[in-house]
Amino acid sequence: MRPSRISALLTAVVLSVSMISCSDNNSDLPRIQRERNKDEEFRIGQSYAVDEEDIPDDIEIPDDEICDISNIEKEVQLLISHIDDKEDEAVIKEDIQNLLDMYDLIYDAHTDMEIVFYRNYTDKALESEYNKFYRAAFVAQDLIDYGFVYGYDSKYSDLFKDLVDEEDLNEHEGEYDLEAARLESEASFEERSEAISSYYDVTNDKDLTFKEKQLECADILLDLLTDYDTDSLYSQYDRDYTGDEILKLGKTVKSELIPVYNKLLDKYFDIPDWSAAFFNDDSSDPFEIIRSYAPRLSADIEKSANIICDEKLYTICNNAYAFSGAFTDDLPTKNRARIFIGNVGSENILGSAIHEFGHFHACLYDETPSYLFKNNMDIAEIQSQGLELLFLQFYDDIYGDGSDANKLSKVLDLLDSVICGFLLGEFEYTVVRDKDNMTPQEVVDLFDELFNSYNPYINISDIPHLFESPGYYISYATSSLAAFDIFEDLMKDPQKALEQYEKIAKTSFNSGEFTFKMALKECGFSDVLTKEYITALADELSDYADSF
């Protein structure tokens, strides 16, 4: 059992696109063969050698006393007693604040432990230690849910109305036993862990043939999705668009964007020595590079870059022990966040750092208590991908002769997110809709049919998101579409692109105040979930390809 694998279900871990993007992560047969040419040297980073001692490696293992869930249980019980005793509102408010603060502390500890574990991902002892923190956060959330629903059903309803949502109410309405709530939460944690671990068991099983693996994964998926319907698949992520809308737009994506992707890819391979264009200086610190360009964007971005560098809130690992992938996670009590980047390859490291720094920058402006985190990925991924695109204007300076190849590569990556996201979105939605009449073989066939004309090397077994967080993946498509709106402005009016980015970066992705379309409207973006927008984007990208 590996509960640590299911982080995405609970935490605000914001996975980097590059980690799951189809072109980058298929180690068997990548669409873009990224060979490195060590003879070529590039300007990037040459003045920023990392001092070994500077690599932040000094995160303390948090005290696991915080994982003792009886402290939270006592505090919830106290709240319930105060409600029953009809105490003053001030007393109830203080109880609420105490619980929110306690959860922030657990969250902080979880994030620290997460980084410690992810940089030693093969260490079994650390894994079980990390799982304690993860389990504590999971169960604490359920217990606080319980207490807040109890309050909502009392005469203090008003104090709790912003703290409970429909899901909490459905889950806990009519429950009158805190002890039973805890046992149920613990059981549900184990159950989820088992579902996820069966996926990892299959993908790691060397005795299974490729075909058997796909069928077994399809079987696990069908089983997992029995708990979902076409509404809950999207509503759990606070979406303001439907699966039917995605299905319709998917047609335009396939007919308009896939041909442009192929055109851009041709341009990319037309560049002489394209494979030499990758930054291959392992010794540079990408966050110092970000710091050096940040003042050219804005004072606020500069401020965030200074914070992340001065406080060393990032961990970069490049070794066999570390987790491969990148993410940003919050430290809510300090209003900070930590970034982890592991084994992304020297050619991806700057892009990965810029992406995660976009999340970091946004986190600094988001003061939502961690208990209330909505983690709206549709918005969060615009904050990261948008910044990646803003950095395109510095590529000539950063990459010198390798600039064109890197620009095309970045645009291809993002376009790949849109296309893969729509294809996976269509796959997932169709399976949820038709699951009662589908066999595992039909699930595999549907997947292959959708991906064949785009990327035949990608398989169901390659996409952990399908199993860890059903319904989540489409966010990569919607957010990249929105990020391309910044790209369009960047080509014509960089100042406007920056203003748009600054607005979206300060739009809370956690408070629940904004949904995707709403946030776009508020920040002056186009309505990106339309056929017209996608067609215009295809034209724009086609012109961009012609400019090389």
Ligand SMILES: [Zn+2]
């Ligand atoms: Zn991200």
